[in-house]
Amino acid sequence: MINDRQKKLARYAKALGHPVRVYVLQTLSLQSCCYSGDLTEILPIAKSTLSQHLKELKDAGLIQGETEAPRVKYCINKQNWEEAKELLKTFFEL
Amino acid sequence: MINDRQKKLARYAKALGHPVRVYVLQTLSLQSCCYSGDLTEILPIAKSTLSQHLKELKDAGLIQGETEAPRVKYCINKQNWEEAKELLKTFFEL
């Protein structure tokens, strides 16, 4: 009934469905990577809350985190990022 | 901190964050308008549930409903649809 592309699109859109996550993705896509601490300094939310948002973006596949002890470097997951882009592009150009 | 474009983008993305709503928008953008009954027949959800999803899309500004008694004709809200498209396009092309 509802196909896989539609489900995937909804999944990615859902991940984009919060201002903080939009901000994080925008930051990452501009500078490719950043430490979560950089975001904590700027964003007016508790670090635990940011951590949750980062987890959601990771679960959705849009970012990936790499431990560079004691910090964690987050980057865009390029492959899935491109997939999301393609899905949305096609969606809006029907 | 987080600007209006980011908030708007998140709002539209949130509306797109469910498979049923993606399906509805895709259907509407393909045939421009449709009656909610057409969707009820196809989608495996209760009509009250569909009504809620339609309300959310309407609240997000992506669709608009017009009563053609006893039915309701739903159409894409072109202006906001274009805005969402532009916001997402810019977002992914940073």
Place this chain on the structure above:
DNA sequence: ATAACTGTTCGTAATATTGCGAACAAATAT
């Protein structure tokens, strides 16, 4: 007038989301 049709609203329930602070884990610095 009554029945049928279309869709919304209401009440309810289960689950998910958002947010915080405290506690924790792991590595580094003192």
Place this chain on the structure above:
DNA sequence: ATATTTGTTCGCAATATTACGAACAGTTAT
């Protein structure tokens, strides 16, 4: 060895989302 730094996880609370059926409202058919 102890303290500091960085970030996650836990526990909690408030609110939002998703879903359903029943009841309702408005229009059209009988």
